[in-house]
Amino acid sequence: MKKDDAQDEEILSYKKISDTSTYQEEFKSVTSVSYYLKQPEPEQAPDNIQWYTETMKIDGFHEAFEWVTSGPSLEIGYMYTGYKTTNEYLAHVLLFELIRLDKAAAPRSRVRADYEWTSEGLLYKVWITPVTPEADNK
Structure with a gap:
């Protein structure tokens, strides 16, 4: 038996x-x-996002922090509204910094993130959507 x-x-x-x-x-x-716990539906980026694609390769969080705080975290929302990268360090640090900056004052945008599988591996996407009174009423 x-x-x-x-x-x-x-x-x-x-x-x-x-x-x-x-x-x-x-x-x-x-x-x-x-x-069982159900996985949430993946966040879908709106069609009107202006994407910036980063090609830089970084090997650690400290380097990623230095790079993100000197450029992308200041430019997102002004020059473009979305950021794509295959580097997980850049994506994580950018997401953290955008949420931290948004929570420090009155929220002016909603920070979103997602990923997708591509031929190069994971493509991380971070984007913001402006906070509007219409969006809060829904």
Whole structure:
């Protein structure tokens, strides 16, 4: 007798279910997808985003912080509204800095992020959308 069969028999005897089909139906209801946490739908960037694509490769968070705070975090929202990069350090630091800057004063934009698989690997996307009274009422 296999280990799985022994466990099934033990569960059947514990539950006092004599009919195997009843047990299988009960097992399916307990292990159905509704009992698991569902992943949120990925955030979709609006069509009107002006993207800047970064090609720089950086090997650490300190370098990424120096690069992001000297340029992209100051330019996003003025020169362009979205930032694409394949470098995870740049994406993480930019996202952190944009949220930090936005929370320091009255929020003027909503910071969003997403990623997609490309032939080069993961493409990280960070973008902002302006806060408007119409958006808050929805």
